[in-house]
Amino acid sequence: MKLVFAGTPEVAVPALDALIASGRHEVAAVVTRPDAPAGRGRRLVASPIAQRAEEAGIEVLKPNRPRDEEFLARLREIGPDCCPVVAYGALLPKIALDVPTRGWVNLHFSLLPAWRGAAPVQHAIMAGDQITGASTFLIEEGLDSGPVFGTITEEVRATDTSGDLLTRLAFAGSGLLEATMDGIEGGSLQAVPQPADGISLAPKITVEDAQIDWAAPAMRVDRVVRGCTPAPGAWTVFRGERLKLVAAALVTDRTDLAPGVLAAGKNNVYVGTGSHAVELLWVQPQGKKPMKAADWARGVRIEAGERVGA
Numbered sequence: 001m002k003l004v005f006a007g008t009p010e011v012a013v014p015a016l017d018a019l020i021a022s023g024r025h026e027v028a029a030v031v032t033r034p035d036a037p038a039g040r041g042r043r044l045v046a047s048p049i050a051q052r053a054e055e056a057g058i059e060v061l062k063p064n065r066p067r068d069e070e071f072l073a074r075l076r077e078i079g080p081d082c083c084p085v086v087a088y089g090a091l092l093p094k095i096a097l098d099v100p101t102r103g104w105v106n107l108h109f110s111l112l113p114a115w116r117g118a119a120p121v122q123h124a125i126m127a128g129d130q131i132t133g134a135s136t137f138l139i140e141e142g143l144d145s146g147p148v149f150g151t152i153t154e155e156v157r158a159t160d161t162s163g164d165l166l167t168r169l170a171f172a173g174s175g176l177l178e179a180t181m182d183g184i185e186g187g188s189l190q191a192v193p194q195p196a197d198g199i200s201l202a203p204k205i206t207v208e209d210a211q212i213d214w215a216a217p218a219m220r221v222d223r224v225v226r227g228c229t230p231a232p233g234a235w236t237v238f239r240g241e242r243l244k245l246v247a248a249a250l251v252t253d254r255t256d257l258a259p260g261v262l263a264a265g266k267n268n269v270y271v272g273t274g275s276h277a278v279e280l281l282w283v284q285p286q287g288k289k290p291m292k293a294a295d296w297a298r299g300v301r302i303e304a305g306e307r308v309g310a
Helices: 010-022 048-055 069-078 120-126 162-186 218-227 293-300
Strands: 002-007 026-031 036-038 043-045 059-061 083-086 104-108 131-138 148-155 235-238 241-250 262-264 269-271 278-285
Touching: 002 010, 002 048, 002 069, 010 026, 010 048, 010 083, 010 162, 026 048, 026 069, 048 059, 059 069, 083 162, 104 162, 120 131, 120 162, 120 218, 131 162, 148 162, 218 241, 218 278, 262 293, 269 293, 278 293
Parallel strands: 002 026, 002 083, 026 059, 083 104
Antiparallel strands: 036 043, 104 131, 131 148, 235 241, 241 278, 262 269, 269 278
């Protein structure tokens, strides 16, 4: 089939690579978000998908909006049979959905209808899911509501951050998307409507969502830290400044600390929660690079009974 691939971040690159390498489909173009400011200089940088497509000699389309007439005209000129999508980052209007003869097919990182929305992996970790996965589905105008072509499952490991889990799903999901394209072309695959039960939503995680509530149980604190790593980054307040929590661990042998109270030893830093303590492993003070929590604690000289949090 002739394909136009839509995607933007690094997590979409394995799927694009798989389709290019398959040799069974022609990736005629990619659609991605416009160049965005990045780094300290805030210079405009092309998306990872744009960079990968340019390396492969594939045409890159960067519409400000996917309803822009110039973009739609070029899409019609290309005449794709199908448009696979991975984390493109913009809503597709019906006028664009109607262009490919076999529709737009999204690789979504959850077992639909669970976790429809922009942050399925983060929400799965924060909710304590033990199993998640990826789904391919036909895009409709609703939010991730279209009929499903196929799924794969993936275990959520006890120490997974959203970055860890998303990386595994990106590579496993690339095979699912490739198989879905093969099945659509060969006529062996039929999309099945999603069940009406089991729907859950996964809106984008905000900075406010990532603030730690130290009165919550330790298990909840651990899930928020892992779910918000690497972005937007779990955080708390120490001496009036934001302190990012890069990595933490559950411990069961300290129940003597009140919520938010710090206890620093030579090689360990503990914080009380609503249940037992958690150990801070890596932190990032405001305006500084990530560092070992024990090194940070020695530098700031934590006083007895001092707290983190509002």
